[in-house]
């Protein structure tokens with residue numbers, strides 16, 4: 001780690017003092033070292049602000065992290081894919097001195113795999129610009145969808161993108177399933193395209209998935225669509241990305257502290273004056289909360305529950321994600337590529353032994369759906385369920401399992417359900433000394449790495465203008 005770990009010893013919670021005299025002091029404290037916090041702290045450090053980034057876990061990265069468990073198994077927060085049309089995300093890496101191509105392996109293909117005899121299909125991962133002309137173009141040369149369904153899918157995409165541009169709020173009042181039905185979309189498009197995409201990309205079924213969030217997977221990227229490609233990480237995400245970003249913050253003069261959970265905001269005399277940690281108070285002129293939504297709601301509710309500015313944010317719902325990661329004695333697929341397990345609990349998965357976890361003989365990372373079903377399930381039952389579906393999909397997993405881990409995120413995501421988008425808060429708050437960052441805060445890139453980086457950048461801008469304005 002770039003900075004020493006804080007002591008894990010708990011000490012009595014200090015009472016908030018009226019004066020910051022005697023406390024460790026920074027210009028800005030950023031709470032949470034996910035991509036939003038890393039992006040924010042990096043921008044502030046580059047701008048020569050005295051910034052301290054505090055992370056509760058023993059490692060940086062948040063939902064883009066990786067670690068080694070006590071038995072030596074390499075684990076990640078979950079299967080991630082970098083999209084070639086992201087802009088803020090690669091820009092952050094480059095500015096921090098990282099070479100994107102050293103970190104990402106670009107994949108050639110995406111697969112939609114169904115239990116036989118239903119057809120499966122492998123598509124080029126870099127043809128989305130053709131999809132703008134006709135989605136059917138992606139499916140040319142295979143029988144994954146009948147011709148009528150291909151035309152219907154192309155029509156849905158065209159109408160949806162038009163509505164996204166013209167009336168985004170209206171789109172957020174309807175699920176993608178109802179929207180597709182309203183437009184008489186071919187049933188095969190719903191079963192073989194919409195359902196696997198919504199569960200595979202954002203863990204919730206089409207019947208709950210906002211049509212705004214569905215078209216938001218494409219619409220904001222249209223100007224950059226020619227760069228569409230899909231990339232896997234070339235190693236654990238903390239190791240190849242988050243930790244080097246933390247090191248860049250330290251190089252720029254910032255400080256990064258892991259194992260340092262913030263208990264409470266230090267709020268006295270009408271402004272935020274820092275944070276209270278297990279090791280005592282740390283003072284700052286400005287604090288950026290870059291935690292996931294549920295933690296941010298707890299901090300905000302504590303002081304401002306009755307204030308109108310935060311009511312929408314406190315009403316914003318969370319949704320879970322569930323993942324299973326299996327180390328194998330041999331690869332379970334011939335290539336490492338992103339696969340949607342249509343009609344199974346293996347919503348999205350990839351073999352990773354040639355990309356992310358090269359030290360293993362075989363490695364399967366799976367996003368499970370519906371997530372709610374798996375949250376309270378004993379790990380052995382999760383594995384048993386996944387093995388049954390892996391058998392149905394023809395994956396060579398049963399009999400090859402070396403060890404496995406279930407990694408869940410019960411409340412890390414804001415819900416991509418109808419009516420939720422309008423509740424997302426801006427990065428700027430009316431509270432003196434406080435900004436918000438995180439993928440749930442308002443930006444058009446949804447709950448993605450791109451969205452997290454953009455939110456961090458905006459929070460840094462707000463912090464800087466508050467400091468410059470003396471507030």
Ligand SMILES: Cc1cc2nc3c(=O)[nH]c(=O)nc-3n(C[C@H](O)[C@H](O)[C@H](O)COP(=O)(O)OP(=O)(O)OC[C@H]3O[C@@H](n4cnc5c(N)ncnc54)[C@H](O)[C@@H]3O)c2cc1C
Pocket residue numbers: 031032033034035036037054055056057060061062063064077078079080081082260261262263290291292295321323367409412437438439440447448449450451452
């Ligand atoms: C399984 C899975 C698959 C995903 N796949 C993709 C994908 O393919 N492509 C994509 O673009 N995005 C993907 N995402 C989404 C992406 O990971 C997130 O949008 C992004 O990483 C969120 O970053 P963040 O900084 O907003 O939040 P987080 O990464 O959650 O960071 C918040 C940090 O705050 C810390 N924290 C919380 N409370 C405290 C406290 N009290 N004190 C100090 N620190 C605290 C947390 O420990 C955490 O490190 C995926 C996410 C998951 C879970």
